[in-house]
């Protein structure tokens with residue numbers, strides 16, 4: 001993507017919103033002019049889902065000049081996640097801003113999901129072309145020749161030139177893009193995730209980098225993470241783990257986390273039965289060396305473990321007319337690929353590039369989203385397929 005000037009005129013552009021009864025209609029047409037002499041994309045987008053893929057897409061779309069309404073069902077409380085590898089100059093790539101002060105920057109390397117999410121959300125909040133609406137659950141999307149829209153659980157309707165589904169592995173928007181293949185499929189295992197503070201552990205030595213260990217249940221990835229204040233000094237950092245486990249599928253089904261072949265939800269710390277905590281503790285003691293054993297036991301003792309059943313989705317398409325998918329809504333690889341986040345970044349960049357080339361007003365929208373699909377589909381399919389052999393052998397090798 002070429003460097004862009006991101007200075008903007010004040011005000012928010014072309015989103016129109018109506019209630020079910022047609023009240024409170026608000027519609028403004030943007031007349032954006034760049035002050036570096038180039039034409040700027042005008043138009044509007046609704047992005048459904050303000051997690052990592054949604055925030056990154058909102059930022060790249062805003063950079064092209066498109067006005068973005070970002071709809072997120074949660075209020076961002078109680079969210080957690082694993083660790084992500086962040087590439088250099090992430091915010092610069094997304095926003096085009098070359099001067100990002102240290103306080104706002106998202107450091108490169110392995111980072112916690114929270115720190116990346118916080119950094120992206122702050123960048124989105126600082127961008128006046130992005131309007132973020134939390135506590136907004138999208139139930140459906142639709143389109144005609146002129147525009148696209150979503151309807152929300154509380155009866156509102158948001159219209160824009162395009163709708164982007166960034167609503168994760170259980171995407172609602174996916175059924176409007178791939179009605180014949182709307183669900184991702186359970187891959188046959190759960191990942192137990194936790195983060196411990198090195199200062200709370202009794203270990204004598206600390207890891208230099210990511211450790212990969214095997215166990216009867218499945219592999220364990222252990223990774224040192226910066227402390228909350230950014231410290232990288234061994235003994236003062238955080239230790240994260242992702243423990244793959246193909247032996248607990250009966251529990252997942254009984255708890256409703258899996259229904260048929262579809263993942264319904266993760267097991268939050270308080271949904272994990274005491275018996276499972278006890279078993280995980282005993283297995284960690286028997287199978288892993290320090291400090292990973294200590295990190296798992298610390299999380300088990302604090303009842304601070306999350307169980308995420310893993311699903312996979314190989315896409316056949318990424319766009320349908322004015323509606324497209326990015327991130328886990330578009331493609332779900334096993335976390336073992338370590339690439340879901342960077343794939344979401346590539347989606348966001350490809351989307352913005354296609355929109356810069358074609359625009360989103362009128363028939364251009366379909367052309368832009370078809371171009372986006374052409375750019376990303378083969379790589380997205382390959383990425384998911386690259387992890388499927390691992391998933392199959394893990395699920396096959398350990399009886400549920």
Ligand SMILES: Cc1cc2nc3c(=O)[nH]c(=O)nc-3n(C[C@H](O)[C@H](O)[C@H](O)COP(=O)(O)OP(=O)(O)OC[C@H]3O[C@@H](n4cnc5c(N)ncnc54)[C@H](O)[C@@H]3O)c2cc1C
Nearest residue numbers: 049051052053073082138167168327328335338339340341
């Ligand atoms: C256990 C685990 C470990 C992982 N480890 C790695 C790793 O090491 N490296 C890596 O690159 N990737 C990893 N990933 C994948 C990576 O986290 C994702 O690919 C990436 O964060 C993109 O996610 P997303 O934003 O597309 O989806 P999500 O994070 O699922 O976000 C979807 C958002 O949409 C919102 N939403 C959903 N439905 C609606 C609706 N109807 N209306 C409004 N909002 C809605 C949700 O509340 C959520 O905020 C891992 C994933 C998991 C599960």
